[in-house]
Amino acid sequence: xxxxxxxxxxxxxxxxxxxxxxxxxxxxxxxxxxxxxxxxxxxxxxxxxxxxxxxxxxxxxxxxxxxxxxxxxxxxxxxxxxxxxxxxxxxxxxxxxxxxxxxxxxxxxxxxxxx
Amino acid sequence: xxxxxxxxxxxxxxxxxxxxxxxxxxxxxxxxxxxxxxxxxxxxxxxxxxxxxxxxxxxxxxxxxxxxxxxxxxxxxxxxxxxxxxxxxxxxxxxxxxxxxxxxxxxxxxxx
Numbered sequence: 001x002x003x004x005x006x007x008x009x010x011x012x013x014x015x016x017x018x019x020x021x022x023x024x025x026x027x028x029x030x031x032x033x034x035x036x037x038x039x040x041x042x043x044x045x046x047x048x049x050x051x052x053x054x055x056x057x058x059x060x061x062x063x064x065x066x067x068x069x070x071x072x073x074x075x076x077x078x079x080x081x082x083x084x085x086x087x088x089x090x091x092x093x094x095x096x097x098x099x100x101x102x103x104x105x106x107x108x109x110x111x112x113x114x115x
Numbered sequence: 116x117x118x119x120x121x122x123x124x125x126x127x128x129x130x131x132x133x134x135x136x137x138x139x140x141x142x143x144x145x146x147x148x149x150x151x152x153x154x155x156x157x158x159x160x161x162x163x164x165x166x167x168x169x170x171x172x173x174x175x176x177x178x179x180x181x182x183x184x185x186x187x188x189x190x191x192x193x194x195x196x197x198x199x200x201x202x203x204x205x206x207x208x209x210x211x212x213x214x215x216x217x218x219x220x221x222x223x224x225x226x227x
Contacts, residue, residue, distance in 0.1 A: 006158075011124045033215075041123070043219035044159075044203070090158050098164065102147060106158035 002027035006091050007050040007109040013114055019064075019078040021110050025089030026072065031057040034104060035066055038088040050074060051097075086114045118142055121204055121218030130227050134191040138204035138218045141185065143208040145216075148180050150189045153201045155219065162202075163189065194225045 003026045009095060025031050035047040044060045058068050063082060069073045074091055081090035089110045095101040121138045128134055136150075146167055151159035165171045165176040165187075171178045177190040187206070191198055204218040 010142060015137060039220070045218040046214060049214060064219075080154045090156075097207075097209075100147065100164070102207045102215060103161060103164060104205075104215055105148065105161060105212075109156075111156065 002105065003057050003078070004091060004093055004105060004107040005029075006110050008110060009108065010111045013081050013112065015083055015114055019076070019081050019085070019095075019112070021076040021089055021091075023074040023092045023107055024072055025074075026070070026094070028095070030071060031078075032096055033068060034094070035074065035076050036090040036094040038090060038094065038109075039086075044090070047076070064089045070089075083114050086112055089115070118145050119204065119206065119218045122221055123219055123222060125222040127224045127226060128194055130196060130225055132194050132225070134189075134194050134198070134217055134223060134225075136202050136221050136223070137188040138187050138206075139185055140187075140206060140216075142206075142208065142216075143162075143182070143185065144208040145185075147207045148178070148187050149205040149215070150176075150178055151203040151205060151217075153203060156202075184190075186219050196225050196227050199224050208210060 005024050034049045036044045050068045062079050091107040092104040094104045119140045125164050131214040146163045152162045153159040163179045166184045168180045175192045179188040201220040201222045203220040205215045207215050
């Protein structure tokens with residue numbers, strides 16, 4: 001069966017510090033991968049998605065970036081965190097985007113607090 | 116008008132009640148509809164999936180889609196305290212570029 005891991009689970013970082021969040025998926029090949037941010041009262045905001053190694057689409061312009069160095073690894077980064085980057089970051093995977101392949105399965109999330 | 120609208124609640128019901136959660140949407144191209152359940156400080160988990168119009172039942176849960184009204188519902192029968200969570204609707208048109216569009220979620224509390 002497929003499993004998705006995220007780490008760290010929680011993170012407290014000062015403003016201006018760098019960020020690296022990691023997501024890995026097991027039990028499937030060539031998944032679509034997604035990074036979301038969930039802030040109170042704002043729902044799930046899609047940040048990036050990837051349909052393959054090295055292929056990243058950005059949905060929201062910001063100081064975050066994403067990379068996919070391996071088929072089942074997705075990394076979210078920032079060079080300098082802002083207060084507004086605080087939130088709950090969720091990684092998700094799907095088989096594809098067509099039809100029912102678009103069902104997305106979420107990881108446990110990383111709670112980021114920027115002080 | 117936002118693509119997907121969902122009443123954020125909170126919704127508080129007594130144990131055993133029937134719960135109705137709803138979303139409306141504006142894009143008539145949406146064909147795939149999902150409900151996710153998210154417990155506090157956890158990632159969302161897929162609860163129900165429905166294609167096009169109609170009903171789908173799974174235990175105490177029933178998902179209903181009315182495409183003519185652009186309205187979807189999730190019914191929970193015999194609600195339990197363990198059902199206390201935030202419920203998010205999600206939908207897509209299913210095309211190759213069709214990412215999921217999520218509602219903001221409804222927070223449900225079932226009181227024993």
